[in-house]
Amino acid sequence: MKLHLISLSLGLAALPFTGCRDQKIMAYRAPKDPAPVMAAAAPAQMAPGATLPDGHPAIGGEAAPASAPGAMTGNVPTAEGMALLWTAPAHWTAKSLGSMRKGSYAVAGEAGAVGDLAITAFPGDTGGLFANVNRWRGQVGLGPIEAAQLEASLKNIEANGLKITIVEATGQANGVPTTLLGAIVPHDGQTWFFKLIGPAALVTREQTAFRDFLSTIKPR
Amino acid sequence: MSDFVRQIRDFFVSIRLTVVLLIMSIILVFAATLAQVELGLWGVQQKYFHSFFVMQEIPHTGITVPAFPGGYLIGGLLLINLLAAHIYRFKLEWRKSGIQLTHTGLILLLVGELLTGLLAEESLMRIDEGQTKHYSESYRQYELALLDLTNPSYNEVVAIPETVLAETGTIQHPQLPFKVTIKDYFPNASLQRRAQAPGTPAARATAGIGPSIAVLPLPLNAKESEGNLPATFVELAGTEGSLGTWLASPALSQPQTVVYQGHTWEITLRLRRYYQTHTVKLLNFTHEKYAGTDIPKNFASRIQLTTDNQSEDREVLIYMNNPLRYAGLTYYQAGFENNDRTSILQVVRNPNWILPYIACLMMGLGLLLQFGIHLVNFSRKRAAT
Numbered sequence: 001m002k003l004h005l006i007s008l009s010l011g012l013a014a015l016p017f018t019g020c021r022d023q024k025i026m027a028y029r030a031p032k033d034p035a036p037v038m039a040a041a042a043p044a045q046m047a048p049g050a051t052l053p054d055g056h057p058a059i060g061g062e063a064a065p066a067s068a069p070g071a072m073t074g075n076v077p078t079a080e081g082m083a084l085l086w087t088a089p090a091h092w093t094a095k096s097l098g099s100m101r102k103g104s105y106a107v108a109g110e111a112g113a114v115g116d117l118a119i120t121a122f123p124g125d126t127g128g129l130f131a132n133v134n135r136w137r138g139q140v141g142l143g144p145i146e147a148a149q150l151e152a153s154l155k156n157i158e159a160n161g162l163k164i165t166i167v168e169a170t171g172q173a174n175g176v177p178t179t180l181l182g183a184i185v186p187h188d189g190q191t192w193f194f195k196l197i198g199p200a201a202l203v204t205r206e207q208t209a210f211r212d213f214l215s216t217i218k219p220r
Numbered sequence: 221m222s223d224f225v226r227q228i229r230d231f232f233v234s235i236r237l238t239v240v241l242l243i244m245s246i247i248l249v250f251a252a253t254l255a256q257v258e259l260g261l262w263g264v265q266q267k268y269f270h271s272f273f274v275m276q277e278i279p280h281t282g283i284t285v286p287a288f289p290g291g292y293l294i295g296g297l298l299l300i301n302l303l304a305a306h307i308y309r310f311k312l313e314w315r316k317s318g319i320q321l322t323h324t325g326l327i328l329l330l331v332g333e334l335l336t337g338l339l340a341e342e343s344l345m346r347i348d349e350g351q352t353k354h355y356s357e358s359y360r361q362y363e364l365a366l367l368d369l370t371n372p373s374y375n376e377v378v379a380i381p382e383t384v385l386a387e388t389g390t391i392q393h394p395q396l397p398f399k400v401t402i403k404d405y406f407p408n409a410s411l412q413r414r415a416q417a418p419g420t421p422a423a424r425a426t427a428g429i430g431p432s433i434a435v436l437p438l439p440l441n442a443k444e445s446e447g448n449l450p451a452t453f454v455e456l457a458g459t460e461g462s463l464g465t466w467l468a469s470p471a472l473s474q475p476q477t478v479v480y481q482g483h484t485w486e487i488t489l490r491l492r493r494y495y496q497t498h499t500v501k502l503l504n505f506t507h508e509k510y511a512g513t514d515i516p517k518n519f520a521s522r523i524q525l526t527t528d529n530q531s532e533d534r535e536v537l538i539y540m541n542n543p544l545r546y547a548g549l550t551y552y553q554a555g556f557e558n559n560d561r562t563s564i565l566q567v568v569r570n571p572n573w574i575l576p577y578i579a580c581l582m583m584g585l586g587l588l589l590q591f592g593i594h595l596v597n598f599s600r601k602r603a604a605t
Binding site: 023024025026027028029030031032034082085086087088094096097102103104220 | 348349351352354355367369373374375376377378379380381383384391393394395493495514557558559561562
């Protein structure tokens with residue numbers, strides 16, 4: 001009898017909660033999303049050395065670093081939180097972050113040219129400097145360098161106690177001369193990437209602003 | 221009264237049932253706390269508390285069986301137990317009025333928690349400075365949205381939730397001019413450019429960006445901080461036959477469209493959206509720190525709240541412990557990102573939000589009353605002796 005009572009009570013307790021929450025197909029009228037702040041920046045975001053057909057949209061935001069599992073996908077675990085702070089130059093326009101970016105800016109140039117500055121962070125060393133420098137070179141259509149050439153291709157600076165490695169690579173993207181100006185900042189078990197990519201003339205003009213920007217990066 | 225009915229009554233009014241249920245609650249909370257390491261907060265809530273039974277797989281069999289009563293069952297039984305005891309033992313006596321008020325408050329609290337679990341909806345609004353938003357998004361539920369973009373001033377949306385995608389099969393919705401066949405669905409998947417993923421199976425997608433992308437299914441990730449990115453293959457078919465098969469995933473940053481019968485449709489897998497009849501514009505976000513330190517003092521979002529019919533258009537300051545309550549929603553300041561340029565507001569729709577306040581008030585008053593009565597009686601006795 002006791003068992004009967006228990007099963008009865010279980011049934012009674014379950015009764016009020018048998019309904020299922022709204023998991024139905026919904027149809028509704030919705031206002032249009034406002035256009036992204038700088039839609040023109042999208043082509044610059046697409047890595048020039050990538051293999052997607054011309055005119056196809058980019059996958060995700062910044063591509064994953066060299067050694068991240070599932071590299072080149074939008075599903076790489078990024079570093080949590082905002083361990084670094086920075087101040088962007090006033091003429092850079094903040095834009096939406098996408099799924100992987102910690103910071104995202106459109107850098108406008110002459111005649112409608114737009115550069116894309118992406119800030120991303122990942123746990124660990126993400127495959128090391130050598131692999132990441134070659135990954136970035138690939139994005140402007142350049143071949144990989146040898147390990148022995150690595151040191152010569154880098155510039156190192158220090159800012160606010162952070163060691164910053166600067167990488168510059170100029171190549172071609174969709175037939176347009178393109179420059180990638182990047183900085184790799186290891187901090188607290190994470191690796192932070194600051195990457196400006198865009199038409200070569202624009203990025204060259206932004207060199208000083210980019211260096212000044214790097215000098216503002218500081219631990220939170 | 222028959223023996224059977226009496227036994228039922230005695231079972232439900234028994235204090236032993238209360239004790240057993242309270243012990244079970246302690247075990248449940250303990251087990252759930254340990255499981256949080258593996259499952260994360262959300263996973264634990266679903267498995268242990270928002271369920272009637274904690275389901276466990278028998279190792280190496282793939283069969284899941286109920287292993288322990290879940291939060292809804294224990295809470296529900298406690299509620300029945302409390303109610304039954306209350307009704308059975310209820311006597312309108314001034315002497316016990318405080319206890320009765322306290323118990324009624326406790327019942328309300330339990331009912332309130334159940335209603336909150338069943339009715340409340342929580343979502344997030346990530347909003348950049350200067351941006352205006354009409355909707356908030358789910359923390360982790362996705363939806364396949366088919367948007368008719370033809371009208372220049374609005375979109376017609378048909379949103380298919382993940383639970384329907386998981387069942388695959390064909391959907392013919394009255395708002396859609398084509399049939400939608402969910403050919404495959406992965407609750408968590410990684411995307412890779414096909415050229416860089418040699419040896420992956422042939423592409424299932426025939427249109428959009430899908431043919432150049434390989435989908436690599438991943439195990440479900442229960443950790444709150446990491447989450448899952450689903451992917452699905454969707455075939456659209458009109459009266460003349462297939463229009464193509466698309467890959468949809470939130471990892472694809474640009475939308476994909478198809479033109480059918482003069483209408484442009486967008487196919488996108490996105491976080492589930494909750495549209496409101498008002499907009500929120502983030503005017504500015506401030507992040508104050510204690511002078512000379514990086515210790516946060518206050519986060520605040522100054523927003524412009526505007527209703528669609530323009531009946532309301534005002535500025536509101538939302539900061540920690542000072543949420544905006546409007547149209548059945550509560551906007552809390554939940555976080556920030558993007559170097560203090562993006563504010564994250566938690567948006568909660570809880571039709572039951574007032575009940576816990578009433579319950580706590582009743583319990584407080586009940587205890588005050590009960591102890592007050594005891595104090596008065598005690599003083600009288602002392603005075604008499």
